[in-house]
Amino acid sequence: MSILEVRNLSKAFGGLQVTDDVSLTLNPGDRVALIGPNGAGKTTFVNLVTGHLKPNAGQVLIDGQDMTRASPTARVHAGLVRSFQVTRLFPDMTPEEHVALAILQRMGRAERIFADYRAMPDVMDEVFDILQLLQLSPLARTAVRDIAYGQQRLLEIALAMALRPRVLLLDEPAAGVPASDTVLIEKALDQLPPALAVLMIEHDMDFVFRFARRVVVLAAGRLIFDGTPAEVAADPQVREAYLGSYAE
Ligand SMILES: Nc1ncnc2c1ncn2[C@@H]1O[C@H](COP(=O)(O)OP(=O)(O)OP(=O)(O)O)[C@@H](O)[C@H]1O
Numbered sequence: 244m245s246i247l248e249v250r251n252l253s254k255a256f257g258g259l260q261v262t263d264d265v266s267l268t269l270n271p272g273d274r275v276a277l278i279g280p281n282g283a284g285k286t287t288f289v290n291l292v293t294g295h296l297k298p299n300a301g302q303v304l305i306d307g308q309d310m311t312r313a314s315p316t317a318r319v320h321a322g323l324v325r326s327f328q329v330t331r332l333f334p335d336m337t338p339e340e341h342v343a344l345a346i347l348q349r350m351g352r353a354e355r356i357f358a359d360y361r362a363m364p365d366v367m368d369e370v371f372d373i374l375q376l377l378q379l380s381p382l383a384r385t386a387v388r389d390i391a392y393g394q395q396r397l398l399e400i401a402l403a404m405a406l407r408p409r410v411l412l413l414d415e416p417a418a419g420v421p422a423s424d425t426v427l428i429e430k431a432l433d434q435l436p437p438a439l440a441v442l443m444i445e446h447d448m449d450f451v452f453r454f455a456r457r458v459v460v461l462a463a464g465r466l467i468f469d470g471t472p473a474e475v476a477a478d479p480q481v482r483e484a485y486l487g488s489y490a491e
Contacts, residue, residue, distance in 0.1 A: 245268045245304075246271050246305070247268065248303075248307075249268070249302070250301055250302040251266055252264070253265075253300040260464050261284045262464050263464035264465065267466065267469070271438045271439070273442075274457065275442045275456075275457045275459060276457075277289075278448075278459070278485065279485060283463060286444070289412055292323070292412065294317075303318075305318060305322060310323075322407070322409030323408065326411070332387050334388035337384045337387070338382055338385070339370055343366055345402045346370065347360060348406075349405060370383075373404050376401070392419060393421065394424075396417070396420055396428060409438075411435070412442050413441065413445075416428050458475040460475065460484065462484040468480065
């Protein structure tokens with residue numbers, strides 16, 4: 244069964260139709276890139292899926308359950324998690340502390356963060372596993388302010404993983420990361436659990452073609468393509484709307 248099903252989702256801001264009858268299904272293990280020109284409606288679509296915006300029409304089902312009217316928090320509990328933003332990290336806190344806090348929040352024990360989380364073996368084991376998954380273990384106890392931007396972006400994904408997602412939404416995970424560090428992000432994404440479904444907004448087409456096994460294209464709010472990376476590069480409508488020289 245699909246883990247995320249979006250049915251005929253629409254959203255308008257005033258007279259501007261920003262999401263126009265979009266349907267999309269994600270299955271466990273999917274690696275999907277969501278691409279499209281600036282202003283195509285990618286961020287709006289993700290905000291509708293996470294519940295940060297309310298649609299004018301359509302449905303969002305998580306694991307077969309209609310969550311269209313559910314809060315963002317309820318959707319997180321159902322397994323739909325988006326990565327945090329670097330701007331929401333605390334510069335004085337370490338990756339270990341961030342991940343421990345996210346785990347404790349998930350467990351409903353967040354009041355323990357300033358007490359003794361290091362004395363909780365279950366929490367510490369999980370912190371260790373998540374930092375290792377994102378290849379952040381060597382920086383576990385370094386303040387975020389002293390960590391390279393690419394690794395701060397990995398910490399965003401680590402925090403999302405601490406919430407035990409079944410669907411992970413990533414908003415341009417490599418944006419702002421120097422080209423020399425992009426490979427760190429790619430390697431870490433390669434290590435994500437095989438059953439996790441990942442939907443990634445990304446502008447860097449080299450990254451998209453390396454990561455995605457499926458690409459969906461939004462243009463002017465409409466989903467104009469859903470297929471493999473090889474198919475997307477050959478599609479005349481996508482070439483015209485977006486890809487330009489990447490399709491050559
Ligand atoms: N809260 C809002 N109120 C009014 N218009 C909005 C709002 N949010 C987005 N828009 C408009 O909706 C359109 C789609 O925006 P959106 O940010 O979803 O596109 P995007 O594909 O994510 O773009 P980018 O790639 O530049 O991030 C744009 O024209 C934008 O100006």
